[in-house]
Amino acid sequence: MAGRSTGLKLYVDLLSQPARAVTIFCRVNGIEAEEIYVQVANGDCRTEEFKQINSACKVPTIVDDGFKLHESHAILRYLATTRNVADHWYPQDPERRALIDSVLDWHHLNLRYNAFLIIVHRVISVLPGIKKGIYPEHNEAVAEEAKVGLNRALEYVETVLLNGPNEFLENQKEVSIADLSLVCEIKQLLWLESSEQEELLGSRKRIQAWLEAVEKATNPQFNEVHSKLYGMAKHLQDGRKSKEEASQ
Amino acid sequence: MAGRSTGLKLYVDLLSQPARAVTIFCRVNGIEAEEIYVQVANGDCRTEEFKQINSACKVPTIVDDGFKLHESHAILRYLATTRNVADHWYPQDPERRALIDSVLDWHHLNLRYNAFLIIVHRVISVLPGIKKGIYPEHNEAVAEEAKVGLNRALEYVETVLLNGPNEFLENQKEVSIADLSLVCEIKQLLWLESSEQEELLGSRKRIQAWLEAVEKATNPQFNEVHSKLYGMAKHLQDGRKSKEEASQ
Incomplete structure (x- = not known):
């Protein structure tokens, strides 16, 4: 196994829709995975280091015992068929x-x-x-x-x-x-x-x-994985409200 | 089987990229199918009759013993896994x-x-x-x-x-x-x-x-299914040439 890292690594940004879907899927189904947080808005996907994992510079990306895969739907299909997951998922x-x-x-x-x-x-x-x-x-x-x-x-x-x-x-x-x-x-x-x-x-x-x-x-x-998104939504709504009040 | 039509029907327009992919796949793999030609540019996909088959108004669409399916990649996956097709396809x-x-x-x-x-x-x-x-x-x-x-x-x-x-x-x-x-x-x-x-x-x-x-x-x-596209390509190139010559 030299050179091939073990376990499932999940490169995600919880502000990204498809990354949340994959993260929820793993957590709900008890699929053991190391979640590695990447901030898309900071350009973390465009570093040379990340390009080694996914040259398309996107999250989610997984590395499963060295096997690299991106595109959230492909990841969901792959995990649903290689893990012990209830049939209704796929x-x-x-x-x-x-x-x-x-x-x-x-x-x-x-x-x-x-x-x-x-x-x-x-x-x-x-x-x-x-x-x-x-x-x-x-x-x-x-x-x-x-x-x-x-x-x-x-x-x-x-x-x-x-x-x-x-x-x-x-x-x-x-x-x-x-x-x-x-x-x-x-x-x-x-x-x-x-x-x-x-x-x-x-x-x-x-x-x-x-x-x-x-x-x-x-x-x-679902809610745990969405907490960052919900927090940002509240922040945006509060900001709009303050702006509105200030302009009155 | 009352009310459920038998056999595989393929609704395609050979000027449509994804429709050609499905048509070639069936022909190469000897999958018996009735090809029904629909002209997208004429609005054939928007008729009430076609909406009964696919309310998304798109080709390719298949009806397989009454089972309706659209989206070319979903159709290719479905046919590759339900027909006797060599493993390399999927x-x-x-x-x-x-x-x-x-x-x-x-x-x-x-x-x-x-x-x-x-x-x-x-x-x-x-x-x-x-x-x-x-x-x-x-x-x-x-x-x-x-x-x-x-x-x-x-x-x-x-x-x-x-x-x-x-x-x-x-x-x-x-x-x-x-x-x-x-x-x-x-x-x-x-x-x-x-x-x-x-x-x-x-x-x-x-x-x-x-x-x-x-x-x-x-x-x-491949070439048989592309013949209409190739004909149209030649027609377009000839038209451009005539126009160019006329303007000289």
């Missing part, structure tokens, strides 16, 4: 598995793409003291376009992916890796102004019930 | 499979996203007689930005994904569903002006060798 039944895969594939260019852009252009790029060159420069037009796409993606989740009597995506009775990935993405929207969150999610009752069901199925780990 | 070995999954996941927001946008904004949206409302309106700035992203994605394929002694992605000895998906995307670039193709691919020798290897591994079906 069912062996070919049709059920295919439906989960279809949701995971759809996610990238729909929910992920638009939610990422709206958060970057409405929140991250205007944070005071944000390090230059890590995220795109603020562009309100991009945020507006992303909002249109995000509304369309959320409507698809509400009316198609949650269109069954059971609580979880694609009418599954128990939580899957697709639920976890999509919910971690939607939780990032807590960084938006309250009125905008209300516009996007207020009338979508199935999504609201499903968010609760996924949290319930993965707590207390 | 290896059972967890590490090799995870690397293929990682490439497939990376594809969406990198190669797919940028190649799609450059083709839409440089070629499709300026075609005479193109039906309105199916594709975004022509936007040169989007095409330019997509070109930057596409160059970055191609460089990643050249230097990271093809960085091994073996011919295929992630140093595999034989072709996988990831090779097929990415190569079908890159082939769409034949619709760009020759000088732009040269800029994007001319100096990338590993990509060139890999394109040949994937074609060789999947011919004659």
Whole structure:
């Protein structure tokens, strides 16, 4: 085993949606892993040292007994099939598995793409003291376009992916890796102004019930892993309130 | 079996990259399927009839003995695991499979996203007689930005994904569903002006060798399925030449 480190290492930033999904998955399923925290906003993913682990400079990345892997969905599939994990996370039944895969594939260019852009252009790029060159420069037009796409993606989740009597995506009775990935993405929207969150999610009752069901199925780990995100959300809302009060 | 149609139906448009990948996969592996041609540019995916099959209005979509599935990567995984298909397409070995999954996941927001946008904004949206409302309106700035992203994605394929002694992605000895998906995307670039193709691919020798290897591994079906795309590429190049000659 010379030169090959042992155990599972998880390179994550708990402010990153896909990194949270992988972290929750490991903690909920008792998968022993060393969590190594990397701050994306500080450029930690762009160091020469990190590039040796993942030249795509992204989190989450895992190293499992020397085997390097990135892309959160690939990691979730890999861990669900190599660890002792309940079947519902990534069912062996070919049709059920295919439906989960279809949701995971759809996610990238729909929910992920638009939610990422709206958060970057409405929140991250205007944070005071944000390090230059890590995220795109603020562009309100991009945020507006992303909002249109995000509304369309959320409507698809509400009316198609949650269109069954059971609580979880694609009418599954128990939580899957697709639920976890999509919910971690939607939780990032807590960084938006309250009125905008209300516009996007207020009338979508199935999504609201499903968010609760996924949290319930993965707590207390879900909330533990989200505590940094929740703290940042509170900080942002407090800042907006102070600014509003000062301008009155 | 009342109400459940039998056999595998493949809804495809051979001018669509992911639809070609699924069609080639079926033909090469002798998977019996009825190919049903849908013209995306004509709005065939937006009819009420098609929405019954796939409410996301996209090709490829399959119906397998009544089981409806869309998203090309999910379809490729499903067919590779439910049909009698050689292991190399989607290896059972967890590490090799995870690397293929990682490439497939990376594809969406990198190669797919940028190649799609450059083709839409440089070629499709300026075609005479193109039906309105199916594709975004022509936007040169989007095409330019997509070109930057596409160059970055191609460089990643050249230097990271093809960085091994073996011919295929992630140093595999034989072709996988990831090779097929990415190569079908890159082939769409034949619709760009020759000088732009040269800029994007001319100096990338590993990509060139890999394109040949994937074609060789999947011919004659690869070329058969691409004949409509090649015909359109020739038509576009002839049109540009006539226009150039007329302006001299």
